[in-house]
Amino acid sequence: MLRPTFLGFETAKRGIQVSQKGLDIVGQNMTNWDSAGYTRQRLDQVAIAASTYTTRFASGRVGVAGQGVDVSGVAQVRDSFLDKRFRDEYSDEGYYGQAGTILADIESAIGEFNALNDAGIRGSLQSLLPALQKLAGSPFSETNANIVCTEFRNLTQTLHQLDGKLSKVEEQQKFNLKTAVDQVNEKLRKVAALNYAISQDLGLTLDNEHYGPNELYDQRNLLLDELSQFGDLQVTAHGDGTVTVQMGTMTVVDGDKYERMEYVDNAGGTVTLRWNSTGQQVVCAGGALKGFIDFINGRGPNVTNSGETPYRGILYYRDKLNTFASTLAGVVNSSVPVYNSDGTLKDPPEFKELLGAMSSTPDADGHYEVSTDIPVTAANISLSDLWAASSSYIIPKAESKDNNDILQLYNNLANVRQTFASGGQVYNGTFYDYVDDYAATLAEDYTFYDGRHVASATILQDLQDRRDSVSGVVLDEETASMLMYNKSLQAASRLMTTLDEALDVLINKTGLVGR
Numbered sequence: 269m270l271r272p273t274f275l276g277f278e279t280a281k282r283g284i285q286v287s288q289k290g291l292d293i294v295g296q297n298m299t300n301w302d303s304a305g306y307t308r309q310r311l312d313q314v315a316i317a318a319s320t321y322t323t324r325f326a327s328g329r330v331g332v333a334g335q336g337v338d339v340s341g342v343a344q345v346r347d348s349f350l351d352k353r354f355r356d357e358y359s360d361e362g363y364y365g366q367a368g369t370i371l372a373d374i375e376s377a378i379g380e381f382n383a384l385n386d387a388g389i390r391g392s393l394q395s396l397l398p399a400l401q402k403l404a405g406s407p408f409s410e411t412n413a414n415i416v417c418t419e420f421r422n423l424t425q426t427l428h429q430l431d432g433k434l435s436k437v438e439e440q441q442k443f444n445l446k447t448a449v450d451q452v453n454e455k456l457r458k459v460a461a462l463n464y465a466i467s468q469d470l471g472l473t474l475d476n477e478h479y480g481p482n483e484l485y486d487q488r489n490l491l492l493d494e495l496s497q498f499g500d501l502q503v504t505a506h507g508d509g510t511v512t513v514q515m516g517t518m519t520v521v522d523g524d525k526y527e528r529m530e531y532v533d534n535a536g537g538t539v540t541l542r543w544n545s546t547g548q549q550v551v552c553a554g555g556a557l558k559g560f561i562d563f564i565n566g567r568g569p570n571v572t573n574s575g576e577t578p579y580r581g582i583l584y585y586r587d588k589l590n591t592f593a594s595t596l597a598g599v600v601n602s603s604v605p606v607y608n609s610d611g612t613l614k615d616p617p618e619f620k621e622l623l624g625a626m627s628s629t630p631d632a633d634g635h636y637e638v639s640t641d642i643p644v645t646a647a648n649i650s651l652s653d654l655w656a657a658s659s660s661y662i663i664p665k666a667e668s669k670d671n672n673d674i675l676q677l678y679n680n681l682a683n684v685r686q687t688f689a690s691g692g693q694v695y696n697g698t699f700y701d702y703v704d705d706y707a708a709t710l711a712e713d714y715t716f717y718d719g720r721h722v723a724s725a726t727i728l729q730d731l732q733d734r735r736d737s738v739s740g741v742v743l744d745e746e747t748a749s750m751l752m753y754n755k756s757l758q759a760a761s762r763l764m765t766t767l768d769e770a771l772d773v774l775i776n777k778t779g780l781v782g783r
Contacts, residue, residue, distance in 0.1 A: 276767040279336035283760030286313060286337050290753035293342060294746050301741035305490030307344040308741050309482055314340045341479025344486075347738045348505075351489070354731045355496035355503075359554035361728050362497035364721035366559030367579075370441055371714040374585055377433035380707035388430070389592065389703050392423040397682050403662075404675035410660050417651070417659035420600075420622070424649045427593050431646040434589070438564065438582045442539060445560040449531045449541065452498050452557070455491050456526040459513060462488040464524035466509040480509050499555035516552040518543055537583060538565040538575035570692030580713055584691065588706040589646035591690035596699070597623040597644040599686060603677040604662060622662060626650040 290311045300306040316335040380388045396419040403412040462484055469481045492503055492513065502514040513521035520527045529550050532540045541550035541557060552558045566581020567573075576583060606618040624638040625648040638650045655661045664673055680686075681699055688695045688702050695702055 275335065277764060280760050280764035280767060282316070282336035282338060283763065284757060286311070286339055287753045287757035287760060289339060290756070291750065294750045294753060297741045298743060298746045298750075301743060301746075305486045305493070306741070307346055307482065307486050307489070307739045309342050310345055312340045312343050312479075313337050342482060343479060344482050345739055346489075347735065350731065350735045350738065352503075354728070354735055355493060355501055356554075357724060357728045357731055358493065358496040359500045359552075361721065361724040362556040363554045363559045364717050364724050366556040367563055368714065368717040368721045370437070370559070370563040370581065371710065371717055373437040373441070374434065374582065375710050375714050377437050378430045378585060378589065378707075379710060380703055389423075389426060390700065392419070392426045393681070393699060393703075395419050396423055397678065400674060400678040400681065404672075404678050407674045408663055410663070413663050414659040416662060417655060420655075421651055423596075424623070424651065427589060427646040427649055431586070431589055434582065434586055438537070441560065441564055441582070442533075445539065445541075445557075445564065446531050448498060448556060448560065449529055452495065453528045455495050456513075456520055456528070459488055459491050459495070459511075459521050460524045460526035462491070463510040463521065467523075470509045497555060498557050499550075499552035516550065518546075518548070518550070534575050536573050536575070538573070540575060568691055568693070572691065580709065585706065585710060586646070587691045590644075591688050592699070592702060593646040593649040594644045595686055595688050595702075596681075597625075597640070597649060599680050600677065601640065603680050604664070604673045607664065620654075620661065621652045622655050623649060624652050 293309050293311050297308055314337070316338050318333045318335065378388070380390050396416075399412070399415045399419045403409065403416050406412055466481055466484050466488070469484065488511070492501065492511075495501055495513070495515070499515045504512045504514075506512065510523050511521070512519060512523075518527060528544045529541050530544055532542055534540055539561065541561065542548065543550060550557065562577045562579040563581035565575055565577045566579035566584050567576040567587065568580045568584035569578050571578055600622050601624075602619050604620045604622065606614055606620055608614055621640055623644070624640045625642045625644045627637045627639065627642070628648070638653050638656070640652075642648075650656070652661075662674070683698060685696050685698060686702070688697070695705060697705065
């Protein structure tokens with residue numbers, strides 16, 4: 269039952285080679301422990317089976333047993349279930365984070381409950397109403413009338429500023445959405461390119477399909493993680509090493525083919541994302557892209573136009589500002605009556621037009637006419653031409669006796685409950701109440717989405733920690749593996765030395781005894 273002469277050397281050689289490769293992989297892990305997207309690698313070892321062709325008798329196989337160890341491949345240590353859970357949660361975190369960001373920007377622009385907005389609508393009302401009260405006490409004072417005119421001008425300018433800030437928020441978020449679309453398209457292109465590179469690499473080898481180009485896998489997995497923040501992903505792996513990626517309802521990567529999305533500005537201020545190849549609208553169940561669309565196009569529960577969403581976003585709060593401006597103009601323009609020369613009221617009653625809407629284009633003389641014939645918004649509300657030309661225009665005629673018109677205007681603005689109709693919603697309350705209501709709603713919305721974002725981020729971090737416990741590099745474990753492979757290398761080297769000594773005896777010393 270003799271074995272081949274040099275079989276032991278082959279066994280020792282393989283042991284040395286495997287131990288050396290094990291040290292290489294440990295070194296790879298230890299030097300990449302903090303590399304983004306790196307997955308811990310391991311050396312899969314198998315014992316070499318005796319050849320079944322040597323003999324059909326079991327006793328004959330003993331001579332070729334003990335051929336040592338071989339490497340079946342270098343595997344990645346990953347958990348596909350944890351990958352899916354992480355990407356699903358990353359999609360939720362991306363949605364709540366983007367929603368919270370937009371609402372925070374809106375609150376910074378028009379919010380009333382923060383120290384940065386002392387000059388908001390409430391601040392302007394708090395300056396206007398005392399001035400009106402003084403004018404009501406002395407309704408023929410030109411000084412008081414001038415102060416009231418200035419305070420109304422300040423209020424209209426405050427509305428202009430708030431609308432301008434909200435427009436800046438809208439402009440910035442649309443720009444950010446365009447940037448996000450470009451990033452998604454680039455990442456999809458890279459995933460498709462890596463699919464091709466991986467399939468080509470596997471096609472050139474005879475190795476097991478589970479042992480592929482690990483570094484390319486890492487790059488692709490990192491891209492898939494990043495893509496999941498923008499939308500909900502479903503990833504399907506194939507035997508050729510490629511993956512099929514579905515975003516929402518659309519297959520966006522299939523082999524080396526990928527889809528591109530495009531950004532479209534619509535009439536009415538809304539935006540749409542569409543797939544280039546089909547023209548279909550991008551529909552995602554989560555992710556930052558959905559957050560952008562929901563709150564850029566958000567008109568609240570009473571959607572009026574195609575493309576709008578029922579979320580309280582930029583359009584919803586612009587409607588709130590516009591409703592305040594139009595209601596303010598309506599109340600003010602129906603509070604101070606016009607009198608006949610003898611001090612009697614006109615029949616039918618007429619009222620002084622104190623506020624109106626400034627035209628968007630100037631006339632031939634370069635003058636922007638203020639009119640009540642066009643809808644009043646926060647962006648165009650202005651003093652009427654007559655009042656702007658003379659601050660005393662609000663003063664009643666001297667012939668009128670016991671005039672309470674200014675006091676009535678004060679009461680209408682300070683105490684009387686008005687009807688505010690905004691986007692199909694109706695609110696009854698004073699001007700203060702109305703501002704407090706939508707400001708409180710905005711604060712509640714931001715608190716809700718920010719809270720969900722914090723909770724989702726906490727879950728995401730827990731899932732990341734669990735993934736790292738499986739796929740991440742632990743330096744202590746790698747050190748232990750390094751010592752193990754070093755011991756194996758020493759043992760295999762000692763085996764080869766021992767075999768060499770035994771062979772030396774067989775060749776050089778056998779038959780010399782007794783000479």
